[in-house]
Amino acid sequence: MIDTHCHLEFPDFVDDRDAVLERARAAGVTAMICVGGERPRNHLIADLLPAYPQLYGAYGVHPHWANAATAEDEQWIVAHLRDARVVALGEIGLDYHYDFSPREIQRRIFARYLALAREHGTPVIIHSRAAFADTFDLLKDAAPWRGVVHCFSYSLAEAEAFLGLGLHLSFCGQITFPKCDALRDVARAVPLDRLLLETDAPFLAPVPQRGKRNEPAWVALIADQHATLRGIARAALDQATTSNACALFGLPVQA
Numbered sequence: 001m002i003d004t005h006c007h008l009e010f011p012d013f014v015d016d017r018d019a020v021l022e023r024a025r026a027a028g029v030t031a032m033i034c035v036g037g038e039r040p041r042n043h044l045i046a047d048l049l050p051a052y053p054q055l056y057g058a059y060g061v062h063p064h065w066a067n068a069a070t071a072e073d074e075q076w077i078v079a080h081l082r083d084a085r086v087v088a089l090g091e092i093g094l095d096y097h098y099d100f101s102p103r104e105i106q107r108r109i110f111a112r113y114l115a116l117a118r119e120h121g122t123p124v125i126i127h128s129r130a131a132f133a134d135t136f137d138l139l140k141d142a143a144p145w146r147g148v149v150h151c152f153s154y155s156l157a158e159a160e161a162f163l164g165l166g167l168h169l170s171f172c173g174q175i176t177f178p179k180c181d182a183l184r185d186v187a188r189a190v191p192l193d194r195l196l197l198e199t200d201a202p203f204l205a206p207v208p209q210r211g212k213r214n215e216p217a218w219v220a221l222i223a224d225q226h227a228t229l230r231g232i233a234r235a236a237l238d239q240a241t242t243s244n245a246c247a248l249f250g251l252p253v254q255a
């Protein structure tokens with residue numbers, strides 16, 4: 001399995017990162033993508049990558065922090081896209097649920113980083129919450145895209161719209177929460193060759209770990225849920241999602 005979206009650079013993991021990575025290895029997680037989103041976290045990921053060969057990185061400006069983005073951030077991110085284990089631009093996107101940054105600035109930064117992704121041929125990791133129309137609007141004219149809408153939270157019609165742009169989808173722990181039947185229906189409908197696994201650790205731990213600090217080992221619980229929803233074997237689900245992640249992000253092919 002590959003956890004395509006986690007935040008091991010967060011302070012939550014400062015005291016026991018090695019133990020977290022050992023549990024991930026024992027659970028069958030062969031690679032993890034640490035996804036940045038603001039200057040200090042992008043830089044922390046750059047510091048982590050040399051120490052852990054199973055980690056890959058993505059650098060970006062999360063919509064929450066669009067307000068603080070500078071030209072220097074963009075220069076740093078573009079320069080570091082050339083690093084060997086940096087595989088995507090992200091998180092980038094729009095979040096109108098929290099509105100931590102003004103929407104106009106969120107849109108400007110998202111559009112700018114989408115343009116950079118096209119210019120450099122880099123896959124994108126998109127965060128989109130309560131902002132489907134504007135997210136789709138900024139993507140549609142330059143489709144097809146290589147990338148993923150992570151922590152997917154919309155309905156089937158929106159899933160189909162993003163799939164139509166060439167994007168992959170991934171789902172967080174909500175697909176194990178009792179009240180999330182509608183989201184499970186969406187997850188089940190995603191073609192298997194467009195599905196990725198993610199935890200978004202330390203956030204959104206799946207049942208039965210809900211409420212605790214999430215960690216990459218628990219991507220197995222997400223994989224269990226997807227396999228159950230589809231009525232296929234875990235091995236088949238793992239193999240398909242791993243090969244999807246390897247192809248999308250250019251990771252070494254893993255057994």
Ligand SMILES: [Zn+2]
Pocket residue numbers: 091126127150151
């Ligand atoms: Zn996100």
Ligand SMILES: [Zn+2]
Pocket residue numbers: 005006007035091200
């Ligand atoms: Zn995230």
